[in-house]
Amino acid sequence: MALIHLTGFNTATTENLRAALDKARTDIGKDLTGVIIDMRSNRGGLLDQAQSVSEVFIGDGTIFSTNGRHPDSRRTYRSSNSRPNAGQLPIVVLMNGGSASAAEIVAAALQDRGRAVVIGTTSYGKGTVQTVVRLANEGELILTWSRLQAPSGYTWNELGVLPNICTSKVGDAAKVGTAAVDSNQASLMRWHALRNPTQQEVADLRKICPPGDAAPEADVDLAVRLLHDRALYAHAVQSATYQAAARP
Numbered sequence: 001m002a003l004i005h006l007t008g009f010n011t012a013t014t015e016n017l018r019a020a021l022d023k024a025r026t027d028i029g030k031d032l033t034g035v036i037i038d039m040r041s042n043r044g045g046l047l048d049q050a051q052s053v054s055e056v057f058i059g060d061g062t063i064f065s066t067n068g069r070h071p072d073s074r075r076t077y078r079s080s081n082s083r084p085n086a087g088q089l090p091i092v093v094l095m096n097g098g099s100a101s102a103a104e105i106v107a108a109a110l111q112d113r114g115r116a117v118v119i120g121t122t123s124y125g126k127g128t129v130q131t132v133v134r135l136a137n138e139g140e141l142i143l144t145w146s147r148l149q150a151p152s153g154y155t156w157n158e159l160g161v162l163p164n165i166c167t168s169k170v171g172d173a174a175k176v177g178t179a180a181v182d183s184n185q186a187s188l189m190r191w192h193a194l195r196n197p198t199q200q201e202v203a204d205l206r207k208i209c210p211p212g213d214a215a216p217e218a219d220v221d222l223a224v225r226l227l228h229d230r231a232l233y234a235h236a237v238q239s240a241t242y243q244a245a246a247r248p
Helices: 013-031 047-057 102-112 178-182 185-193 199-206 217-228 230-245
Strands: 002-005 035-038 061-067 075-079 091-095 117-120 128-134 140-149
Touching (some): 002 013, 047 061, 047 075, 061 102, 091 102, 117 217, 117 230, 178 230, 185 199, 185 230, 217 230
Parallel strands (some): 091 117
Antiparallel strands (some): 061 075, 061 140
16 A cells, blocks of 8 residues: 655645656555555645645545635535546545645545545644735735535534544554444534534534644554455445435
8 A cells, every 4th residue: 555645735736646646556556455645734735736636536526615605705616537546546544633724625525525534633624715815005915705615515614624533532553443433423423414513513523533733653553454454444434425425
């Protein structure tokens, strides 16, 4: 399997990701059983790169949408890529409390669309789009334009993306089974059901898997374990997509 680190989202991120995947296929060959995308402490970056990175893994369909008061802020970003670069390779995404913005777009999209299992802790919760208005006195006004929404319709602003498996609650990666996935189902359902959560709802939900900024080796160990156990991987994917499909 391949371990790819995405540390930000700049103009070269998608191109570099495709190159890393091609190199993994060449170096590992038929033994390439899956890919781990490490976005821990990735603070985000360019919105268009979040879309194109998602298209590497996701075929036709919604990646994310934006919704605000102004009609022009309401947009849906879709993938028209009928043949994603990663094909149907199993994907595990690593996240933590330092993962934000574009990293959250990718994680939420891959989780909702059933293309990846997210492992780690709840992400930062940067789910808004800003625009810069130039002022006559040469100053700038940063205006929050819209909120980002996952394919299932929930917004992670202030809330964050909840992982399928919370590593802060995992002792031994080798002993992780379906129970660890199933214990998160009710939480995922609540996460996907929220549209305009109150501050108290956000605080309560973020206690389920408190965001941490560390990058423990246990995250990688669990990702490797999951990619080696195809049945457990499939169970985790199906659990998340079921919660997305069960949204109101």
